[in-house]
Each structure stands twice: as C-alpha cells, then as structure tokens.
Amino acid sequence: MAKVQNIKGMRDHLPQAMLLRQYILETVRRVAERHGFEPLQTPVVEYAEVLEGKLGDDEKLIYRFTDHGERGLALRYDQTVPLARVVAQYAGQLALPWRRYAYGPSYRGERPARGRYRxxxxxxxxxxxSGSPLADAEIVALLTESLEALGFPGFTTLLNHRQIIGGIARTSGLDETSAGGVYRAIDKFDKLGADGVLAELLRMGVAPAAADQILALVQIDGTPGEVLAALAERLGADARATAAITNLWAIIDALGQMGVSPERYRVAPRLARGLSYYTGLVFEANTPHWPEGSLLGGGRYDELIGQFxxxxxxxxxxxxxxxxxxxxxxxLGLGPRPATTAVAYVTVFGPEQAAASLALARELRAGGVNTLISLETGxxxxxxxxxxxxxVRFALVLGPDELTRGEVVVKDLRGGGQRSLPQAEVVAALLAE
RNA sequence: GUGCCUGUAGCUCAAUGGCAGAGCGCCUGAUUGUGGAUCUGGAAGUUGUGGGUUCGAGCCCCAUCAGGCACCCCA
Incomplete structure (x- = not known):
C-alpha cells in the first residue's frame, strides 16, 4: 500500500479549517473588490527562468524540476513574479494603473515550523x-480595513522605506554590498535588543562608530511625524534618503485623508524585509499574539516588472x-466557526414518508437554507x-402525524426545544434564526 | 540547509529491557416518534517506517519519514 502521508510542510485542510479559511478569503476579497481590485489567476508552475534572478538569496528555496519534455520548470515562489510576467505578456490588454488581487498556493523549500509551510x-x-503615494496609501488602507474586518485586535503596521535604510547605511559609511547584512541585523532589533544588534554589527565588521550611529537611527521612535522629522534631521545629507522621507510623508498624509486610524501604523526605521525586489515603501503588519513573523507584508517594487x-x-x-x-x-477564537455547512437536517421517518421529506429538503434548498437529508430511514x-x-442546528421531522396536519416539527438541537409549524412557514422560520 | 526534542488506539497520554494500558471519542443496548446527561456491553494497535544489539525491544543503537523548538529566513 502506498504511504498514507503528506509531503513535508504540505497540509490537508479538513472541513472545519476550510470553513474558517474560506471566511478569511471572502472577507479580504470583499474589501479588495470594494476598492475595485480585479481577480487574476496564474498557473502554479512557471518556467524556472521566469523566477530566477528576481529573489536574491531566496532563490535557493525555489522548487525546481524537469518535466517529460526536459523543460526546466519551477513552482511559483510568490504571486508577485507571475504578476510581473502577466503584465509584460498582456501589456496591450491591461489598462494601467491596474488593481489586481490573486489567491492561491506558493511553494518554498524551507524547513517547516509553526506558521510556516512549504x-x-x-x-x-x-x-x-502607478508611482503615486496614493497607491501606497491605498494598499496600507486595504490591509488595515481587512484586518479590522477580520476582527484582529491590536495589530500594528510598521512602515519604512528602502532608501531610509539605505541612507542609514550610507551615512554610517557602509557601501551597498555590506548593507545587506546590516539590513538583516537591524531587522532583528525587536528580537535581539540593542545590545544584540550591536554585537551582530560589530561581528560582521562594522566600525564601532558606524554601528553606534546605525543603532541610534534605528531606535528612533514616536509618532510618524516625530520619527520622520528626526530622520530628516540626521539623514539630511543623503539625497535619496531625503526623497524617501518626503515620499513617506506623502503616504502618511494620504492615509490620514483616507481615514486610516493613526493608531494602526508606525514608522519603524528598523523594518527591513527580505525580498530583494523592494525599492520604496516596505511594511508589515504584526500582532502581539504572534511574536515571530508577520501576518502580511509588502511594499513598492518599481523595477521588477520592468525586467519582463x-x-x-x-x-x-x-x-x-x-x-x-x-x-x-x-x-484567538476570532471569526465565525460553524461546524458544518448545513443549517437544517431533514429526518426520514419511514419509507412511506421519504418522498415528503425529500420534497421538504428541496423546498428548503430552494429557499436558501443549506439542508442535509438523512440517508437512513427510521x-x-x-x-x-x-x-x-x-x-447541524435544526432537525426537522415529517412523521405520519405531521403529514396529516400539514406541519413539520422543527427541533433546535442547540437549545433543545421544538415546535410544530405549518410546512409553508418552515423556510421563513429557519431563515429568521 | 545546521543543531536539539518528540513520535504508543480516532484524540490526549501511561507502561524498571520481561503479558501493550487508561481517559475521552466511536459502535451497541437500556429507549420501535427524539440527540446531548447517566448506566450496559463491544470494537479498536505491525508502538511512524526499515535495520541492528539482546534469551527477550514501545524502551538501547543506526538509518529514514513526519512534527515541534532554536538558527536562517519569511507569509
């Protein structure tokens, strides 16, 4: 017999999990469509060369294989690179700016852990x-609305800009090549603390004075305005960082105009993020209930699509x-969590009543009540x-007594009570619950 | 990819190297027009898998698969 087992890091999602997953998807999808985003779906498999050269060090995590025709293929690593391919391939058919959403699986050959799968x-x-700061702000507004719609308490979105991090590195006397390690070190600030990050920076050969400077910049905290003002003062000599600060200002202004609560976001100069294709705004949303790893992340990538x-x-x-x-x-016990899809269960009293029960089930379904019918009689x-x-919440009984009266017994399995209703009123009664 | 921990009934877990068990769940009956509570009886296992050591392995050793934790990185 074949192995009864999952591939490492790949999971089955049983009905109860699927019901919550579908609720999450529906909630987020509705928010996106409210902003006019359009759906897109692309294949899970791409030519390997489509994915190569876009991800930096992460490329080693790509699942690669060869098909029967000796083509070099890969499972998609994210949905961003396929989007870039689509934009290039259908350039004539897509009216820019284009708001697009997509949902589906991606694959990374990482060691699985909690909240992290292959x-x-x-x-x-x-x-x-669109390079407009309004676009950046709309994405942040979208994520804020989505997490609020899902009922997340106390989440915070951290905002930063790639050229602020770059400016921190440059004004500390580091060249672009050693900057990568610096980004990773400062991104760990919340985990390692100031001393830990300092040790990490010194270990990778950063001069003590530069390391102190980096730490000071990275620890700037306060309202978005305070943080940006402090950064502007200290990075004023760096033209690109100054432009980045101006850009973040514009984005934050737009967030205010869009009605995004200032309590939902902060400017965090230490936020780095790994994907190498980001060029401008970067952000991630965190919740205190999930200390390691973010709920979502994103940013601006102005050059990736140009590669295609x-x-x-x-x-x-x-x-x-x-x-x-x-x-x-x-x-956290968030979201509705029904045990099943059916609301009503129609019993079958006996062979003589089966036809009536089937007719009742049909009537319920036509009326929009999800209905299960018993497959056994008696x-x-x-x-x-x-x-x-x-x-299932309600069990319905259509026995000989009910049939002669033209009624149906509706039994509430959650509470325990039951009542007999005229058959014509059953659909309305169940919909009213 | 590296290091550490774990893997026994559907689930949660017991079992000095010496007869594989309990609770919950499941099936059955008390109840042939009423679920949940209680009681009756019952089924259930190649101890993740494959080797090895031993008179004897769930327990010790090796390998492998899977899960968790820490690195690494990210959603």
Missing amino acids: EFYQFDADIVG AGRPIPTVGLAFGLDRLHDVMEE ALGKQFKEADRKG
Missing part, C-alpha cells in the same frame, strides 16, 4: 503602473498569509444523533 496560501493585492516588460512599471502591493491568519484567528434517535454530531 505549501502556503497567499492573498495578494497590487496596484500596477522592458520599461519601468512602478508597482506596490501586499501579500496576506492565509495560513498564519488562520492559525492566529484559531488561537430510528429517529440515530438521525438526531447524526445531525447533532455534524453540528
């Missing part, structure tokens, strides 16, 4: 073809991690038990 589902939303299209197409976007959202919501106790175990 097959994981993301919901992406991107605005293609041959001309710069500025783009900003984000990716929700469905698996993490699900795990955190599960732990032994009502057993049928009630099945309904109860499945988590």
Whole structure:
C-alpha cells in the first residue's frame, strides 16, 4: 500500500479549517473588490527562468524540476513574479494603473515550523503602473480595513522605506554590498535588543562608530511625524534618503485623508524585509499574539516588472498569509466557526414518508437554507444523533402525524426545544434564526 | 540547509529491557416518534517506517519519514 502521508510542510485542510479559511478569503476579497481590485489567476508552475534572478538569496528555496519534455520548470515562489510576467505578456490588454488581487498556493523549500509551510496560501493585492503615494496609501488602507474586518485586535503596521535604510547605511559609511547584512541585523532589533544588534554589527565588521550611529537611527521612535522629522534631521545629507522621507510623508498624509486610524501604523526605521525586489515603501503588519513573523507584508517594487516588460512599471502591493491568519484567528477564537455547512437536517421517518421529506429538503434548498437529508430511514434517535454530531442546528421531522396536519416539527438541537409549524412557514422560520 | 526534542488506539497520554494500558471519542443496548446527561456491553494497535544489539525491544543503537523548538529566513 502506498504511504498514507503528506509531503513535508504540505497540509490537508479538513472541513472545519476550510470553513474558517474560506471566511478569511471572502472577507479580504470583499474589501479588495470594494476598492475595485480585479481577480487574476496564474498557473502554479512557471518556467524556472521566469523566477530566477528576481529573489536574491531566496532563490535557493525555489522548487525546481524537469518535466517529460526536459523543460526546466519551477513552482511559483510568490504571486508577485507571475504578476510581473502577466503584465509584460498582456501589456496591450491591461489598462494601467491596474488593481489586481490573486489567491492561491506558493511553494518554498524551507524547513517547516509553526506558521510556516512549504505549501502556503497567499492573498495578494497590487496596484500596477502607478508611482503615486496614493497607491501606497491605498494598499496600507486595504490591509488595515481587512484586518479590522477580520476582527484582529491590536495589530500594528510598521512602515519604512528602502532608501531610509539605505541612507542609514550610507551615512554610517557602509557601501551597498555590506548593507545587506546590516539590513538583516537591524531587522532583528525587536528580537535581539540593542545590545544584540550591536554585537551582530560589530561581528560582521562594522566600525564601532558606524554601528553606534546605525543603532541610534534605528531606535528612533514616536509618532510618524516625530520619527520622520528626526530622520530628516540626521539623514539630511543623503539625497535619496531625503526623497524617501518626503515620499513617506506623502503616504502618511494620504492615509490620514483616507481615514486610516493613526493608531494602526508606525514608522519603524528598523523594518527591513527580505525580498530583494523592494525599492520604496516596505511594511508589515504584526500582532502581539504572534511574536515571530508577520501576518502580511509588502511594499513598492518599481523595477521588477520592468525586467519582463522592458520599461519601468512602478508597482506596490501586499501579500496576506492565509495560513498564519488562520492559525492566529484559531488561537484567538476570532471569526465565525460553524461546524458544518448545513443549517437544517431533514429526518426520514419511514419509507412511506421519504418522498415528503425529500420534497421538504428541496423546498428548503430552494429557499436558501443549506439542508442535509438523512440517508437512513427510521430510528429517529440515530438521525438526531447524526445531525447533532455534524453540528447541524435544526432537525426537522415529517412523521405520519405531521403529514396529516400539514406541519413539520422543527427541533433546535442547540437549545433543545421544538415546535410544530405549518410546512409553508418552515423556510421563513429557519431563515429568521 | 545546521543543531536539539518528540513520535504508543480516532484524540490526549501511561507502561524498571520481561503479558501493550487508561481517559475521552466511536459502535451497541437500556429507549420501535427524539440527540446531548447517566448506566450496559463491544470494537479498536505491525508502538511512524526499515535495520541492528539482546534469551527477550514501545524502551538501547543506526538509518529514514513526519512534527515541534532554536538558527536562517519569511507569509
């Protein structure tokens, strides 16, 4: 017999988990469509060369394989690179700026851990073809609305800009090549603390004076305005950092005008983020209930699509991690969590009543009530038990007595009461619950 | 990819190298028009898998698969 087992890091999602996952997806999708985003779906498999050269060090995590035709293929690593391919390939058919959302699995050959899988589902939303700070702000507004709609308490979105980090590195006397290690070190600030980051910087050969300078810049805290003002003062000599600060100002202004609560975001100069294609704004949303790793992340990548299209197409976007959202919501007890899809369970009293029960089930379904019908007749106790175990709220009985009266017994399995209603009123009664 | 921990019934877990167990769940009956509570009886296992040591292995050793934690990185 074949192995009854999952591939490492790849999971089955049983009905109860799927119901919550679908709720999350629907909630986020509705928010995106409210902003006019359009759906896109691309294949899970791409030519390996499409994915290569875009991800930096992360490339070693790409799943690669060869098909029967000896083509070098790869499972997509995210939904951003495929988006870039699509934008280039259908340039004539897409009216820019284009707001697009996508949902599906991506694959990374990492060591699995809690909240981290080799097959994981993301919901992406991107605005293609606009460099306006309004686009950046709209993405942040979208994520804020989504997390609020899902009922997350106390989440915070950290905002930063790649050229602020770059400016910190440059004004500390570091060249671009050693900057990568610095980004990673300062990104760990929350985990290691100031001393830990300092040790890490010194270990990688950063001069003590430069390391102190970096630490001081990275620890700037306060309201977005305070942080940006302090950064402007200290990075004023760096033209690109100054432009980045101006850009973040514009984004934050727009967030205010869009009605995003100032309590939902902060400017955090230490936020780095790994993906190498980001060029401007970077952000991630965190919740105190998930100390390691973020719920979602994103940023502006103005050059990636140009690698396919041959001309710069500025783009900003984000990716929700469905698996993490699900795990955190599960732990916090957020969201509705029905045990099953059915609301009503129609019992079958006996062979003579089967036709009437089937007709009742049909009527309920036509009226919009999700309905399960018993596949066994007789032994009502057993049928009630099945309904109860499945988590169906109402059990309906159509026995000889009810049939002669033209009524249906509606039994509430959650409370325990039951009442007999005229058959014509049953659909309305169940919909009213 | 590196290091550490774990893997026994559907689930949670016991079992000095010496007869594989409990609780919950499941099935059955008390109840042939009523689930949940209580009680009756019952089924359930190649101890993740493959080797090795031993008179004898769930327990010790090796390998492998899977899960968790820490690195690394990210959703």
